[in-house]
Amino acid sequence: MxxxxxxxxxxxxxxxxxxxxxxxxxxxxxxxxxxxxxxxxxxxxxxxxxxxxxxxxxxxxxxxxxxxxxxxxxxxxxxxxxxxxxxxxxxxxxxxxxxxxxxxxxxxxxxxxxxxxxxxxxxxxxxxxxxxxxxxxxxxxxxxxxxxxxxxxxxxxxxxxxxxxxxxxxxxxxxxxxxxxxxxxxxxxxxxxxxxxxxxxxxxxxxxxxxxxxxxxxxxxxxxxxxxxxxxxxxxxxxxxxxTDPLRIWTYIGITVSLVSFLFAATIVLKVLFTGIDVPGYASLMVTISFLGGLQLIGIGVLGEYLGRTYLESKRRPVYLxxxxxxxx
Incomplete structure (x- = not known):
């Protein structure tokens, strides 16, 4: 138009x-x-x-x-x-x-x-x-x-x-x-x-x-x-x-989390090589799992907002009656 x-x-x-x-x-x-x-x-x-x-x-x-x-x-x-x-x-x-x-x-x-x-x-x-x-x-x-x-x-x-x-x-x-x-x-x-x-x-x-x-x-x-x-x-x-920036933001959040995870893994490898085997505690493991799980749920929620809008628009219902x-x- x-x-x-x-x-x-x-x-x-x-x-x-x-x-x-x-x-x-x-x-x-x-x-x-x-x-x-x-x-x-x-x-x-x-x-x-x-x-x-x-x-x-x-x-x-x-x-x-x-x-x-x-x-x-x-x-x-x-x-x-x-x-x-x-x-x-x-x-x-x-x-x-x-x-x-x-x-x-x-x-x-x-x-x-x-x-x-x-x-x-x-x-x-x-x-x-x-x-x-x-x-x-x-x-x-x-x-x-x-x-x-x-x-x-x-x-x-x-x-x-x-x-x-x-x-x-x-x-x-x-x-x-x-x-x-x-x-x-x-x-x-x-x-x-x-x-x-x-x-x-x-x-x-x-x-x-x-x-x-x-x-x-x-x-x-x-x-x-x-x-x-x-x-x-x-x-x-x-x-x-x-x-659509909220969708794009999660791309950068994913890259950041992956980079932090890679650096953490590298730190563990170096620690094992120079100081011996290190077994992380359950507390740090639970914090990591909860943090990543929360990020995933938030990301799914953002996707759901846009998917829901697309779904409602596709029905072509009138704005009001x-x-x-x-x-x-």
């Missing part, structure tokens, strides 16, 4: 796009009944003054069990511009985000979390950057003091490791919150893979990109659905999606 960038003439035509500008907000939700109404009210306040922007809400209900869907349908009666995509079960945020992008119809699309940690006010600045000719405008977190120390530290290490071994690099301290031109969204929707690490896909498609810094706020209500275990699996997904789309259109 070939995706051609816009020429300068096309950019100028886009900057003269007739008003009002159609903006789609893609909002994945999972058990967020406490925050949905607060989020919508805040967005409505932000866009009450600009008359040259119309907002389409694309909520993706990712298998919620707490009344989130009922609340969204109630809000839809008051706001015809609100669309609800109800997935058949909980597929995870990456799948829900993909579902929202496929149904968003706006000229510009912004994925945003419902917890208001990413301020909707920044979208107005993003639109100004888009009018300047950028296809992607990233929201970069300059202040993450609202996150725990463990979350900030693990995020920093993830970005460092991922960007050292994977291509393309992911911008640091940038989440899903960003503005994308219609052309970018169409390119993302055309990607065929079913195991989707969206931050990597956002970076992979490229396009002309800039950043806007903002301070990350506290959640307005509710609790985060990401725990340490899910974040760890998310990091593994990201690294194995865009890098939609139970129903609720729309006033």
């Amino acid at each position: 070939t995706i051609e960038l816009k020429t300068q003439t096309e950019r100028e035509q886009r900057l003269e796009y007739p008003t009002p500008l159609a903006l789609s907000l893609v909002v994945p939700v999972y058990n967020e009944a406490e925050t949905v109404r607060i989020f919508v009210e805040q967005v409505e306040r932000v866009f009450s003054d600009p008359k040259d922007v119309t907002v389409e809400y694309v909520f993706v209900n990712d298998g919620s069990t707490d009344g989130t869907l009922e609340l969204l349908l109630l809000l839809q009666r008051e706001m015809p511009r609100l669309k609800v995509i109800d997935l058949s079960r909980n597929f995870g945020k990456e799948a829900a985000l993909s579902a929202g992008l496929s149904c968003a119809t706006g000229q510009v699309v912004v994925p945003i979390d419902v917890d208001l940690q990413d301020p909707p006010e920044i979208i107005l600045q993003m639109i100004d950057k888009w009018r300047d000719g950028y296809e992607v405008v990233l929201g970069r977190r300059s202040d993450r003091s609202s996150d725990s120390w463990a979350k900030r530290a693990s995020a920093n290490w993830f970005y460092r490791i991922h960007n050292r071994i994977a291509d393309p690099a992911i911008p640091e301290n940038v989440g899903d919150f960003r503005l994308m031109d219609r052309q970018v969204v169409d390119a993302l929707n055309d990607l065929p893979e079913s195991r989707r690490f969206m931050k990597g896909l956002f970076a992979w498609v490229g396009f002309r990109t800039t950043c806007i810094d903002y301070s990350r706020a506290e959640r307005v209500a509710g609790t985060s659905k990401f725990n340490g275990w899910r974040l760890w699996n998310f990091a593994l997904e990201g690294i194995t999606s865009f890098s 939609v139970r129903r789309i609720y729309s006033q259109d």
